[in-house]
Amino acid sequence: MNKSWAIVNKLLPFSCVDGPGNRLVIFLQGCNFKCLNCHNPYTISLCQDCGDCVATCPHQALTFSHHQVVWQTSACQQCDTCLQTCQYQSTPMTYRYSIEDILNIIRKYLPFLNGITLSGGEATIQLPFIEKLFHAIKNADDLKHLTCFIDSNGYLSQTGWQKVVNVMDGAMIDLKAWDTQVHKKLTGRDNHRVIKTIEYLSKIHKLHEVRFLIIPTHTDLQNKAEQIAHFLLALDPTMRVRINAFHHHGVQGIAKTWEPASKQHVENFATELKQFGLKNIILPTVYLS
Structure with a gap:
């Protein structure tokens, strides 16, 4: 993929939950996991330009030109018919931004920002762009004070992380399950690399927080609190942990039938982690059904 531009799903000018302070968040398109419970499944795949969505768009906001689907943003009504049509879990509603485009957007909101966070999808799918963007930020006199984070x-x-750690200030890492088979069932991949990432980023002091998503009866986190706590404490006694609650918003398929996580589910897990020594735990402020 060309490292001078990125396929972006959306930009969030201001966020206080995607790293420290007030942050501009860039959600990149594409993911190497296929989580059954994904709340944004249309961010998983890149558009295949099959054209199926063009005929179904009720507002003629999509056209097919030179074997590519073209999105007319001025005509789009955000009805999401294209998302419902796509068989690849993708969307034609993406943007291509160059490094300079992103820098200009950052400067537009600069007086209000503490940093930039790259999210997704899975941001590291477009690692060459991230590397170049972070370098540009750190080398710009008016931007170099901003912190650069990856969600x-x-x-x-580890080789991939080594390409960006010198220009990355921190990362938030999701650990979907403790047992590798449970992780593979939920995401399509095992968790060996995830564990190695947590160990490596903690060792070099670039791990901002580890995140857990509680899904009643489907994640094993609730039953593995002791092992998880001992693992994290061995890396850093002050490890920052964020617990999130599964809900139905945006999910598709079998996950629609799964029980949402209640406040009690989340607090029970947090209590167990604290009993085994973890102290720096952040809980949701809102619970959705």
């Missing part, structure tokens, strides 16, 4: 599923290899 990731942790599947990037």
Whole structure:
């Protein structure tokens, strides 16, 4: 993939939950996991330009030109018919931004920002772009004070992380399950690389937080609190942990039938982690059904 531009699903100018302070968040398209419970399944795949969505768009916001689907943003009504049509779990509603485009957007909101976070999908799918963007930020006199973070599923290899750690200030890593078979059932991949990522980023002091998503009866996290706590404490006694609650918003398929996580589910897990020594635990402020 060309490292001078990125396929972006959306931009969030201001966020206070995607790293420290107020942050501009860039959600990149594409993911190497296929989580059954994904709340944004249309971010998983890149558009295949099959054209199926063109005929179904009720607002003629999509056309097919030179074997590519073209999105007319001025005509789009955000009805999401294209998302429901796509058989590849993708969307034609993406943007291509160059490094310079992103820098201009950052400067537009600069007085209000503490940093930038790359998310997804899975941001590290477009690692060459991230590397170049972070370098550009750190080398710009007016931007170099901003912190650069990545929100990731942790599947990037250590070699990959080594390409960005010198310009990355921190990362948030999701650990979907403790047992590798449970992880594979939920995501399509095992968790060996995720564990290695957590160990490596903690060792070099670039791990901002580890995130857990509680899904009643489908994740094993609730039953593995002791092992998880001992693992994290051995890396860093002050490890920052964020617990999130599964809900139905945006999910498709079998996950629609799964029980949402209640406040009690989340607090029970947090209590167990604390009993085994973890102290820096962040809980949801809102619970959705």
